[in-house]
Amino acid sequence: MRTAPMATRRSHRAGYWLAWLLAVVGFMAPISGCTVNPARQEADGIIELEFWSLQMLSFKDYMTAMIADYETAHPNIRIKWVDVPFSEGEKKAISSMLAQHAPDVVNLNPNFSALLAQRGALIDFRDYLSPAELSAYVPVTLQAASQYNGQKETLFGLPWYVTSAITIYNDALLPAGVGGPPRDYPAMARLAKQVHEQGKGYLLMPTLANGGQFFKVLFQAGVPLVDETTGRFVFADHGAGQALAFWVALFKSGVIPRESLVEGHQAAVDRYQSGTLGLLLTGANFLNMVRENAPAVFQTTRVAPQFPEGGKGVDFSEMILVVPKRSAHPKEAVAFARFVTNAENTRRLTQLAPVLSPNKAVLQLQAREHPALPTQAGSDDHAPEPLPPVIIEASQLSARQLLGAQATMPVLPRQNELNQRMDYFVQQALLERLTPEAAMAQAQAAMNGLQ
Known part of the structure; x- marks a missing residue:
């Protein structure tokens, strides 16, 4: 996903706060045995639950109505809602654990x-919810909030909202008779060369060495990242070098902008809107930006499934709700988290923002319905605005992809450090300082050395 209207992407300050977390880990390590938060309970038996959201003030009416519904149905519960700016969310979360x-x-x-x-700071939802209760969620959205702790798989969060990337392409830049974007790697190489030779720009600008994106490239190419038994990285032993060699060849031939080595996703977005980039892997909500900023490009924009087609994995992002072990009322907190993420409430949210529900029943509706988003999310001052067919198609396509997904990127321990190592060795290969095979072998060794 790439980006939702709420704060779906990780903060640019994530690396700093992750490092700070590791620095205080000696203090946090025994957290699972610490005294829990003293009960916030009034004399009349009312339990107060404190709920932190990330940058949801644009949806204040939705949030307050949902909370009011819960309090009406649970007279002994009061919800204290605190909305936190996304840039401060991780810092505040760490502070709260201490x-x-x-x-x-x-x-x-x-x-x-x-x-x-991993530090024992969060409850395992599987200790509170039955398999039947969890079956309401799309399986891969639960996988994305799970990890194996050496003894069992734990579920540390409930998915709240999701975005799923699709292929958005400018039909005007594709050679006549092509009929759409490439579906596999050989077709990608051929089409990238054709578009570049036309002199109109580039077919794509992948962020191969930025933010650990090559992990996703390997995952979508079907390369196993981690041995499920040992927990050790194995991608170099299963074709990662060959996968990287494909992209190194494209980069070396000049059909990928050299700026892609240092510039991120936003640079690709800018090129697409300028009409000099053929395709982009991004969230369906990006179309609204193109529609507003580049009307001419929007007129020739089409959508297709993620590249490569037919894989088991789908590139998506989600935001989740977690319950700290220090909560004085974990049972009540889990019940409220389940309420926020249920079919009815996530359905309402999808009607206000271009996001997907993690609930199976709602996602099935999204896969076939025609959404009509208000001109201002959460406002009743404007009538719903009909959407162009390409936006409707994009919304339905992203929902169908998520429903059909069989696997998701594993949650990797120490993700920030792993991303840095992956980025470094991919850069070394792109700059021809290492062969692709050597780069992936050294990356694998460096990552296993962190364990």
Whole structure:
């Protein structure tokens, strides 16, 4: 996903706060045995649950109505809602784990949550919810909030909202008669060369060495990343070098912009909107940006499934709700988190924002319905605006992809450090300082050395 209207992407400050977390880990390590937060319970028996969301003030009406519904149905519960700016979410989460008064339900991303879970700071939802209750969620959305702790698989969060990347392409840049974007790697190489030779720009600008993106490239190419038994990285032993060699060859031939080595996803977005980039792997909500900023490009924009087609994995992102072990009311906190992420409430959210529900029943509706988003999310001042067919198609396609996904990127311990190592060795291969095979072998060794 790439980006949702809420804060779906990790903060640019994530590396700093992850490092800070590891620095205080000696203090946090025994957290599972610490005294829990003293009960916030009034004399009349009312239990107060503190709920932290990330940058949801644009959806204030939705949030307050949902909370009011819950309090009406549960007269003994009061919800204290605190909305946190996305840039401060991870810092505040760490601080709360060290404080006497931790929140009861916290909105975070899975990778950061996994670090907290590894330190014993979060409850395992499988200890509170039955398989039947969890079956309401799309399986891969639960996988993205799970990790193996050496004894069992733990579920450290419940998925709240999701975005799934699709292929968005400018039909005007493709050679006549092509009929759409490439579906496999050989077709990708041929088409990239054709588009570049036309002199109109580039077919694609992949962020191969930025933010650990090559992990996703390997995953979508079907390369196993980690041995499920030992937990050690094995991608270099299963074709990662060959996968990297494909991209090195494209980079060397000049059909990929050299700027892609140092520039990120935003640079590709800018090129697409300028009409000089043929395709982009991004969230369906990106189409609204193109529609507003580049109307001419929007007129020739089409959508297709993720590249490569037919794989088991789907590139998606999600935001989740976690419950700290310091919560004085974990049972009540889990019940509230389940309420926020249920079919009815996630359905309402999908009607306000271009996101997907993690609930099977709602996602099935999204895969076939025609969405009509308000001109201002959460506002009743404007009538719903009909959407162009390509936006409707993109929304349905992203939902179908998620429903059909059989696997997701594993939650990797120490993700930030792993990303840095992957980026470095991919850069070395792209700059021809290492062969692709040597780069992946050294990356694998460096990552296993962290364990």
